[in-house]
Amino acid sequence: MKIKLIPGDSAGTVTAFYMNSDTDTIRDELDFEFLGNRTGQPYTVQTNVYAHGKGDREQRVNLWFDPAADFHQYCILWTHNEVRFSVDDVPIRVFKNNEARGLPYPKFQPMGVYSTLWEADDWATRGGLEKIDWSKAPFYAYYKDFDIEGCTGPAAASCAENPNNWWEGPAYKQLDAAQARKYKWVRMNHMIYDYCTDKSRYPVPPPECMAGI
Secondary structure, eight states, rough: EEEEESSOTTTTTTEEEEEEOSSSSTTOOOEEEOOOTTTTTTOEEEEEEEEBBBBBOOEEESSOOOOTTTTTEEEEEEEESEEEETTEEEEEEEEEGGGGGGGOOSSSSSEEEEEEEETTTTTTGEEEGGGOGGOOOSOOOEEEEEOOOOOSSGGGGGGGGGGTOGGOOOGGGGHHHHHHHHHHHHHHEEEHHHHHHTTTTOOSOEEEEEEEE
């Protein structure tokens, strides 16, 4: 999806582009959440992964451009091997399938694609310190050029075995050398939060962090 985010003072808003299984106790979900800002401050994108009802896997990256000035491309690659979040073809997060280690991975139920724009000034901007300035309303985000390829219908379970599904091919099993360099650059220079290193929240790192996801 190409998205142009809320310009100006968007503090306290969240613009979301995500996939959801629309189930409760065993929900699977893959999130892009764009956290609004005060004018002149960086826009933060939060990603999250729910697998079999377990979420709380947030990572946050400050975008290295003004995402309200023009459209940029935001992509979720979801395969049996990994989930990859990318911004303008730059990978910002990779969540590997570690079922072999007994860890849940979202692959057993279909997901729909959604977008929302909502008020979250209790947490979205500087941990809730910055509230929505309703004098700046209404708030608009813009979307265009949505594209999707995937498996549908009862045969979706055999998606990984279908040779016509390019996203399950060898080229998408892991990042190539150029992608790996970009991924390292993002994590070294623009990542501002990773639940795996949040000692106050997780004194013992979650098992998927120990597995190197």
